[in-house]
Structure formats: structure tokens, C-alpha cells
Amino acid sequence: xxxxxxxxxxxxxxxxxxxxxxxxxxxxxxxxxxxxxxxxxxxxxxxxxxxxxxxxxxxxxxxxxxxxxxxxxxxxxxxxxxxxxxxxxxxxxxxxxxxxxxxxxxxxxxxxxxxxxxxxxxxxxxxxxxxxxxxxxxxxxxxxxxxxxxxxxxxxxxxxxxxxxxxxxxxxxxxxxxxxxxxxxxxxxxxxxxxxxxxxxxxxxxxxxxxxxxxxxxxxxxxxxxxxxxxxxxxxxxxxxxxxxxxxxxxxxxxxxxxxxxxxxxxxxxxxxxxxxxxxxx
Amino acid sequence: xxxxxxxxxxxxxxxxxxxxxxxxxxxxxxxxxxxxxxxxxxxxxxxxxxxxxxxxxxxxxxxxxxxxxxxxxxxxxxxxxxxxxxxxxxxxxxxxxxxxxxxxxxxxxxxxxxxxxxxxxxxxxxxxxxxxxxxxxxxxxxxxxxxxxxxxxxxxxxxxxxxxxxxxxxxxxxxxxxxxxxxxxxxxxxxxxxxxxxxxxxxxxxxxxxxxxxxxxxxxxxxxxxxxxxxxxxxxxxxxxxxxxxxxxxxxxxxxxxxxxxxxxxxxxxxxxxxxxxxxxxxxxxxxxxxxxxxxxxxxxxxxxxxxxxxxxxxxxxxxxxxxxxxxxxxxxxxxxxxxxxxx
Amino acid sequence: xxxxxxxxxxxxxxxxxxxxxxxxxxxxxxxxxxxxxxxxxxxxxxxxxxxxxxxxxxxxxxxxxxxxxxxxxxxxxxxxxxxxxxxxxxxxxxxxxxxxxxxxxxxxxxxxxxxxxxxxxxxxxxxxxxxxxxxxxxxxxxxxxxxxxxxxxxxxxxxxxxxxxxxxxxxxxxxxxxxxxxxxxxxxxxxxxxxxxxxxxxxxxxxxxxxxxxxxxxxxxxxxxxxxxxxxxxxxxxxxxxxxxxxxxxxxxxxxxxxxxxxxxxxxxxxxxxxxxxxxxxxxxxxxxxxxxxxxxxxxxxxxxxxxxxxxxxxxxxxxxxxxxxxxxxxxxxx
Numbered sequence: 001x002x003x004x005x006x007x008x009x010x011x012x013x014x015x016x017x018x019x020x021x022x023x024x025x026x027x028x029x030x031x032x033x034x035x036x037x038x039x040x041x042x043x044x045x046x047x048x049x050x051x052x053x054x055x056x057x058x059x060x061x062x063x064x065x066x067x068x069x070x071x072x073x074x075x076x077x078x079x080x081x082x083x084x085x086x087x088x089x090x091x092x093x094x095x096x097x098x099x100x101x102x103x104x105x106x107x108x109x110x111x112x113x114x115x116x117x118x119x120x121x122x123x124x125x126x127x128x129x130x131x132x133x134x135x136x137x138x139x140x141x142x143x144x145x146x147x148x149x150x151x152x153x154x155x156x157x158x159x160x161x162x163x164x165x166x167x168x169x170x171x172x173x174x175x176x177x178x179x180x181x182x183x184x185x186x187x188x189x190x191x192x193x194x195x196x197x198x199x200x201x202x203x204x205x206x207x208x209x210x211x212x213x214x215x216x217x218x219x220x221x222x223x224x225x226x227x228x229x230x231x232x233x234x235x236x237x238x239x240x241x242x243x244x245x246x247x248x249x250x251x252x253x254x255x256x257x258x259x260x261x262x263x264x265x266x267x268x269x270x271x272x273x274x275x276x277x278x279x280x281x282x
Numbered sequence: 283x284x285x286x287x288x289x290x291x292x293x294x295x296x297x298x299x300x301x302x303x304x305x306x307x308x309x310x311x312x313x314x315x316x317x318x319x320x321x322x323x324x325x326x327x328x329x330x331x332x333x334x335x336x337x338x339x340x341x342x343x344x345x346x347x348x349x350x351x352x353x354x355x356x357x358x359x360x361x362x363x364x365x366x367x368x369x370x371x372x373x374x375x376x377x378x379x380x381x382x383x384x385x386x387x388x389x390x391x392x393x394x395x396x397x398x399x400x401x402x403x404x405x406x407x408x409x410x411x412x413x414x415x416x417x418x419x420x421x422x423x424x425x426x427x428x429x430x431x432x433x434x435x436x437x438x439x440x441x442x443x444x445x446x447x448x449x450x451x452x453x454x455x456x457x458x459x460x461x462x463x464x465x466x467x468x469x470x471x472x473x474x475x476x477x478x479x480x481x482x483x484x485x486x487x488x489x490x491x492x493x494x495x496x497x498x499x500x501x502x503x504x505x506x507x508x509x510x511x512x513x514x515x516x517x518x519x520x521x522x523x524x525x526x527x528x529x530x531x532x533x534x535x536x537x538x539x540x541x542x543x544x545x546x547x548x549x550x551x552x553x554x555x556x557x558x559x560x561x562x563x564x565x566x567x568x569x570x571x572x573x574x575x576x577x578x579x580x581x582x583x584x585x586x587x588x589x590x591x592x593x594x595x596x597x598x599x600x601x602x603x604x605x606x607x608x609x610x611x612x613x614x615x616x617x618x619x620x621x622x623x624x625x626x
Numbered sequence: 627x628x629x630x631x632x633x634x635x636x637x638x639x640x641x642x643x644x645x646x647x648x649x650x651x652x653x654x655x656x657x658x659x660x661x662x663x664x665x666x667x668x669x670x671x672x673x674x675x676x677x678x679x680x681x682x683x684x685x686x687x688x689x690x691x692x693x694x695x696x697x698x699x700x701x702x703x704x705x706x707x708x709x710x711x712x713x714x715x716x717x718x719x720x721x722x723x724x725x726x727x728x729x730x731x732x733x734x735x736x737x738x739x740x741x742x743x744x745x746x747x748x749x750x751x752x753x754x755x756x757x758x759x760x761x762x763x764x765x766x767x768x769x770x771x772x773x774x775x776x777x778x779x780x781x782x783x784x785x786x787x788x789x790x791x792x793x794x795x796x797x798x799x800x801x802x803x804x805x806x807x808x809x810x811x812x813x814x815x816x817x818x819x820x821x822x823x824x825x826x827x828x829x830x831x832x833x834x835x836x837x838x839x840x841x842x843x844x845x846x847x848x849x850x851x852x853x854x855x856x857x858x859x860x861x862x863x864x865x866x867x868x869x870x871x872x873x874x875x876x877x878x879x880x881x882x883x884x885x886x887x888x889x890x891x892x893x894x895x896x897x898x899x900x901x902x903x904x905x906x907x908x909x910x911x912x913x914x915x916x917x918x919x920x921x922x923x924x925x926x927x928x929x930x931x932x933x934x935x936x937x938x939x940x941x942x943x944x945x946x947x948x949x950x951x952x953x954x955x956x957x958x959x960x961x
Binding site: 339340341369370372373378379383388389390392400401405470 | 862865869881884
């Protein structure tokens with residue numbers, strides 16, 4: 001474990017990724033401290049609307065007169081919350097399913113994989129839009145929509161790995177020696193699938209954030225006045241090109257955090273499993 | 283070293299940069315191959331014979347450094363030749379290659395006819411200096427020459443006993459057996475009418491039953507055409523089968539060179555003698571050479587065999603004797619006298 | 627013959643997958659809090675008339691029955707009638723399909739034509755400054771929110787610089803529709819001005835859509851080429867003096883592409899996903915905007931129809947990819 005971190009530290013871009021992620025997390029946690037107008041995030045102050053960046057409003061103000069900088073900082077909370085919970089849930093659903101389906105040869109496992117194929121067949125956002133729209137715009141529904149559409153990625157991944165592992169000689173040996181199955185899974189299988197899972201988690205964070213932002217942009221995310229980044233960008237549309245700052249900040253924030261997770265994920269992949277030359281996909 | 287030698291490797295020193303340090307793989311190796319002669323380069327794994335072969339071919343790994351020495355091919359030093367000339371005139375054309383792994387040497391996605399003709403397009407003996415095109419990708423392949431090249435290829439395929447050469451050209455590499463693939467490699471090597479073929483353990487990856495066939499084939503074809511061969515192998519039996527001369531290497535140094543008969547009958551170097559003694563003999567117990575092959579990261583000084591040698595003296599750890607003679611050469615301060623009885 | 631077997635296998639595969647997909651979306655779209663039938667009937671409609679309408683539309687029967695009815699309908703090629711446009715869904719989608727295909731193909735073209743060579747160069751000059759720059763750019767390309775990029779590009783090129791149009795497919799009258807691809811139709815009609823207008827309108831959306839796809843293509847190609855460069859046939863060809871550029875661009879690339887080609891199916895997924903959002907931003911009249919509007923209006927038939935279309939396009943793309951793979955790699959097995 002320690003030597004993994006050490007090798008990771010040597011990779012400059014992975015380090016950059018880690019720094020970006022940590023910065024965003026810190027920003028979210030310390031939001032009240034580092035934002036300049038914490039009280040103005042949800043307030044309406046029409047007198048200040050659409051002011052360009054200045055000393056007082058670091059990134060300008062939006063259509064309601066709220067400080068964009070502060071809103072972006074608070075928006076990090078929403079984004080990270082959605083991402084962590086959605087990916088976490090997908091993990092908690094997908095990994096056990098994948099493990100179970102891969103390890104046991106019941107037809108149900110195969111069937112579950114076919115179902116997950118269905119989810120993988122159509123782009124995640126299409127399904128997520130359908131679900132989110134059905135349930136109405138709110139943070140919880142976005143999380144739900146994203147979890148429901150992302151678990152198949154984990155399930156498939158784990159399933160494939162378990163299938164391969166099952167044929168490995170050392171597993172056959174363990175079974176032959178009479179080691180109880182749950183033990184084999186816990187002690188031998190799980191650690192081996194941990195690496196791809198970790199990599200996919202990091203990369204999944206990035207993609208989930210983008211999808212969540214897209215949903216917000218389409219109006220399906222947290223309702224106003226929540227400072228959700230995607231929605232902020234959508235709001236800015238009607239005020240372009242004059243209020244150019246309005247669209248810039250939230251977009252850059254998205255870019256920074258997704259970039260961070262992607263770089264981190266790439267670095268983790270290089271360190272944890274260099275032989276993994278598979279598709280660099282979502 | 284006389285001028286009539288086709289290949290002369292002089293004092294070649296090569297090291298590799300590895301994670302654990304600098305590995306001194308070749309330590310002043312000398313080798314000479316006469317025209318039309320088959321030289322067997324024999325040694326255990328890691329002795330540097332493959333590195334030597336690759337140095338001549340110009341395909342050393344990127345982490346290799348040539349620390350010194352020369353490789354004289356027909357009088358010219360390959361190490362100081364400009365790369366584009368080496369690429370154009372020497373590689374493939376005058377020095378050919380039969381690799382160890384016939385499975386990997388072909389691109390699995392292209393038919394072998396296409397791959398052979400690609401080789402001929404650039405390296406056919408019929409290729410004229412004047413042929414040119416706009417850059418590599420647009421150079422033309424004149425039809426007349428192409429036909430002639432194709433005929434030559436078919437003829438050679440028959441000689442190496444590939445069944446139905448016309449159909450064979452249209453097949454993919456995967457459709458041939460290991461032995462057949464090696465025959466194809468030999469074909470490719472000979473089609474360009476080279477002066478020297480480097481065969482790097484050409485039969486190691488093959489079944490035992492097929493090995494002898496391939497070796498005999500290589501020998502007869504080379505002799506017919508007066509082509510020299512540098513054959514590397516870890517198997518003394520292979521060397522005995524087809525070589526005219528044998529050079530033994532140990533840990534990056536050459537120990538002894540001799541014509542094959544003398545080599546087996548009358549080895550002078552202690553290492554060679556021990557090697558021959560260690561060959562399985564039904565009349566006595568298996569003999570071994572005590573000790574282990576040294577690490578090339580911190581090799582012994584002087585003669586690298588001295589820690590395991592019965593006859594070593596203080597001199598042996600400080601320096602090595604210089605090279606003398608070309609057909610018969612021993613680099614040792616204590617060469618062994620001729621034996622009373624011949625080696626089995 | 628092998629190709630026919632491939633097609634047959636793919637089609638067989640598609641049926642249960644499609645059925646499952648349809649079922650999933652079907653159930654989702656039916657679980658809607660708001661009641662579109664009531665909306666359709668109008669504000670002043672009484673309860674009885676709403677229920678009567680519901681029965682007339684067949685929406686009061688058990689869900690499973692409705693689902694199998696839908697399957698039956700599908701097999702007859704009928705995608706139902708949109709509750710809101712009152713036109714058959716298949717008609718609506720078909721009319722809009724060429725726009726989406728044109729956009730997607732343009733983006734794919736950019737991604738492949740630019741991406742593959744960049745990937746090869748990145749791999750052959752591994753760890754050079756160029757390689758590092760490319761790697762950063764590709765990671766960045768996958769980190770940009772496409773709708774945001776669309777806005778920024780619109781802001782820069784359409785609003786501030788004014789050199790490219792803001793949205794839509796064309797300014798002024800479209801050329802007579804032959805293929806549905808305005809660029810091609812304009813050329814076919816010999817109208818250069820129409821062509822330039824259509825091309826200009828196509829540029830921003832296609833480039834925006836292409837960015838994540840381009841990044842993906844570069845990464846795959848780079849990985850594939852690096853992988854292949856380690857193989858022994860490369861060493862052999864070098865030893866026998868085959869020119870380096872030939873080794874890389876003719877032989878190595880082909881091997882590397884075998885894995886890249888299978889990723890194009892994935893690419894298509896990315897493009898299709900992106901199309902929904904980007905069409906909305908650029909007001910591109912394709913099936914993406916149709917889907918979005920259908921969802922917003924709880925138009926069952928519209929949503930289902932789009933899903934079937936999306937699935938169908940996806941399957942077709944994967945089939946073509948498999949065929950292409952079969953051509954590039956004549957060994958006839960999955961690598």
C-alpha cells in the first residue's frame with residue numbers, strides 16, 4: 001500500500017490530479033471560510049446583478065446579484081456530494097452483483113449481466129435524463145438516476161475479472177484444498193479485483209460529475225437557487241456575450257475537478273496494473 | 283586478423299542501463315568469421331551471444347550503450363557507418379537475419395506473400411540504384427523486377443520444401459507450423475543474396491524432431507551459395523552438427539575459438555574443457571562446473587571465469603591475454619595441454 | 627461467409643438486448659407523477675372524459691399488457707403516435723435522423739482523421755515534449771463539459787469574432803433535400819453558397835462533439851501502437867532494413883488499429899450521448915433535441931421511439947465495427 005503511494009507520487013501528472021482533487025474537496029469543506037460572500041449565495045440582491053469581476057466580486061455576479069465566486073465554491077459541495085454518493089452507491093450495488101454473478105455459475109448471474117448490458121448499450125446520459133425527468137429535479141433524484149445507470153460498469157468489470165481469476169491455478173488449488181468459498185472470495189478474489197475497481201472509481205467520479213453537470217444544464221438537477229454548476233452555466237446563456245464571466249467560472253471549476261480525477265485515475269492505473277492495456281473508457 | 287575475414291568483431295564492449303545498475307554485457311569480445319564459413323557462437327544463457335548478434339544486426343535495445351570496439355564487415359566498420367546507409371545497403375541485403383522466434387517475426391495480419399514481396403521491394407539483389415520515389419511510402423516497385431523477384435521467391439520456397447509455394451504465398455503466418463515458419467524465415471534470409479546470415483538460436487523454439495532438419499537445410503543452402511553464417515546456440519550438439527568453427531563465450535567474454543573437429547577433440551581453454559566434460563556420458567556420472575554464473579552488474583575482474591577455474595592464478599584476475607590467431611584462438615594464461623584420449 | 631455469420635450473430639444478440647432496454651425505459655416512462663392524458667384532454671375536461679380518453683389511448687390496461695402491445699407494434703414497424711405532435715413517431719424521427727447522422731459523422735471524421743495520426747506520433751515519440759503535451763490535451767479534452775465548451779466556442783467564434791454562425795443548420799433556404807445531409811445536398815445541387823453556409827453551421831457543433839471522441843481516439847491509438855511496438859515482428863523488420871516509416875505507418879498501425887476499431891463502437895456511444903446535449907445548445911434539429919423535448923413533455927411514444935432508434939443506431943454501429951474489424955484482422959477471432 002505504501003509503496004503504491006510512493007510510486008504514485010513519482011508520477012507528476014497523477015500528483016497534479018491528486019492536488020486538484022484535494023483542493024476541490026478542501027474548497028467544499030472550507031466553503032464558509034474561503035468564500036467572500038457566504039451569506040449572498042442564496043440571497044437575491046438585484047441591485048448587484050451582472051457585475052463584472054472586481055475586487056469585491058472576484059468572479060462577478062450573476063443574474064440575481066449573487067457573488068459567483070462564492071456560488072462556485074458552494075457549488076463544489078453539491079457536485080462532490082452527488083459524485084461521491086452516486087459512485088459510491090454504484091460501487092455498493094455493482095461490485096457485489098459482479099462478484100456473485102462471476103463466482104457462481106447460476107443462470108441468474110448471466111441474466112444480470114445481460115441486464116447490465118442493456119444499461120451499457122445506451123449512453124448513460126440518455127437513461128439518466130429519462131429517470132431524472134420522471135422523478136423531478138432535485139439532488140436526490142440526480143443521485144438516484146446516476147447510481148442506477150452507473151452500477152453496470154462496476155458489475156461488468158468485476159464480473160469479467162472474477163471469471164478470469166476463477167480459472168487461475170491458485171484459486172483452483174485453494175478450492176481443492178477445501179478452503180470455504182466465501183473465504184477464497186474475500187482473501188484472494190477481492191484483493192485482485194480491487195485495483196481495477198479503484199481505477200474505475202476515480203475515472204467514474206470524473207464522468208459522473210460531467211453527467212451530473214449536464215443534467216443540471218438541462219434543468220434536471222438541483223432546482224434554483226442551489227448553486228449547481230451546470231445550472232449556473234445554463235442560466236448564463238441568455239446573458240452572453242456581455243456577461244462573459246458568468247459562464248466561465250463554473251465551467252472551469254468542472255474542468256478542474258474532472259481533470260483532477262482523470263489524472264489521478266490514469267496515474268492509479270499505471271501504478272496498480274501496468275499490464276492493463278485495456279480500453280481507456282469511462 | 284587477416285583481411286579476408288568477412289566479419290571481424292574487435293574488442294567490442296557493450297553495457298546496458300538497467301534499474302539495478304549498469305550491466306556490462308560484452309567485455310571486449312573478439313570474433314572473426316571467414317567467407318563461406320559457418321561459425322557457431324556457443325554459450326550459456328546470458329553469456330552475451332544474442333547481444334553480440336544484435337549488435338552486428340544493429341538492433342540493440344534503446345538502453346544499450348556501445349562503449350567501444352569495432353564491427354568490421356567486409357572491411358567497413360558498421361558502428362561508424364551512417365545510419366541511413368546501414369539501413370539501406372547493409373541490413374537485410376548483405377547481412378540477413380533468422381530469428382529465434384518464428385512465431386513472432388511475422389506480422390500476423392499480413393499474408394506472407396505480401397511480407398516477402400515487401401522485403402524484396404527494398405532488398406532484392408535486382409534492385410537498381412536509380413529506383414526512386416517520393417519518400418518511402420510512395421516508392422514504386424517496377425513490374426518487371428517484381429515478377430522476377432516473385433519467381434525467385436517461389437523457386438526458393440520449393441528448395442526449402444514448403445508445399446505448394448503459390449498457395450503458400452497467399453496464406454497468413456498463423457497457418458504454418460513452427461518448422462515451416464522457420465523455413466520461411468530462411469527463405470527470406472536467402473532471397474536477398476546476402477554475404478552473412480545471423481541465425482540467433484534458430485531452432486530453440488522448435489520441436490526436437492524438426493530441429494535437425496532445419497539445421498541441415500540451413501547448412502546446405504548456405505554452403506551452396508557461399509554464404510557465411512553466424513549461428514548462436516546454447517546447445518553444443520547443434521554446433522557440432524553444422525558449424526565449421528566454434529567460438530565459446532562466457533559472461534560476456536570469448537574464451538576459445540577453434541574449427542569444430544579440433545574444438546571437440548582438443549579443447550584448450552579450461553572452460554571449454556569443463557563444458558565438454560559436463561556433457562552427459564552414459565559411462566560415468568554427470569559432471570558439473572562448480573559455482574555460478576557471475577552477475578554482470580559487478581563481474582569478476584580480468585578473466586570472468588577465474589573464480590570457477592581449477593587452473594586460475596593471480597594473473598587471471600587482473601588481465602586477460604590479448605587475442606592471437608584467427609581460426610584457432612585461446613584467451614587464457616593457462617591453456618590446457620592436448621588430452622591423451624579423445625572426447626566422446 | 628464469415629461476415630454473414632457475424633451479422634446473424636449480432637442480430638440475434640440485439641433482440642433480447644433491445645427488448646430489455648425497451649422494457650426498462652417503458653416502465654420508467656410510465657411511472658410519471660404528472661398525467662399527460664389530463665394535460666391532453668385540456669383544462670376544462672371532466673373526469674369521465676379524461677378516463678374515456680385514457681381508455682381510448684389504451685393507457686388504462688395493466689403495464690405488462692401495454693408493454694407486449696408495444697412489442698407487437700414495433701414488429702410491425704410502428705413506433706406509435708406522439709401524444710403531442712400528433713404525428714407518427716417514426717415519421718418525426720426519420721425526418722430528423724439525417725441531421726443527427728450528419729453531425730455525428732462529421733464529428734467521427736474529425737476524431738479519426740486527426741486522432742489516429744496524433745496517436746501514432748505520440749506513441750513513436752514517447753515521452754518527448756510533444757507526447758506530454760498531447761497526453762495533457764487528451765486528458766483535458768475528456769474533462770471539459772461539452773455544453774460548456776459549446777458555449778465558450780459560441781461566445782468566441784459566433785458572438786465575439788462573428789466568423790461562424792451561432793446555431794441552426796443553415797441560414798436562408800436549405801438546398802433541395804436528397805440525402806438529408808445539407809452539405810452534400812448543397813454540393814449535389816451545385817449551390818456553393820448553400821454549401822458554405824451549411825458547412826459553417828456544421829463546424830462548431832461537430833468540433834464540440836468531436837473533442838471527447840478525439841481525445842479517446844488519440845489515447846486508444848497511442849496505447850495500441852505502444853503495445854505493438856514491443857512485438858518481435860517490429861524488431862525483425864528493423865533488422866532486415868525495412869524503412870522505419872513503413873514499419874510504423876503500414877504494419878504497426880494496422881495491428882494497433884485492430885484494438886482501436888473495436889473502440890469505435892464505444893466512440894459512437896460517446897458521440898450519441900454528446901449529441902443530445904449539443905444538439906440542444908446549437909438548436910440542431912436532430913433526434914437529440916426531439917428526445918429532450920419528448921422527455922420534457924412526458925411524451926411516451928416519443929421517448930420510446932428515441933430509445934429504439936438510439937439502440938438501433940448503436941447496434942448498427944457495432945455491426946459495422948465488427949465487420950471492419952474482420953477486414954483489418956483476417957484471423958477471424960477476437961484478439
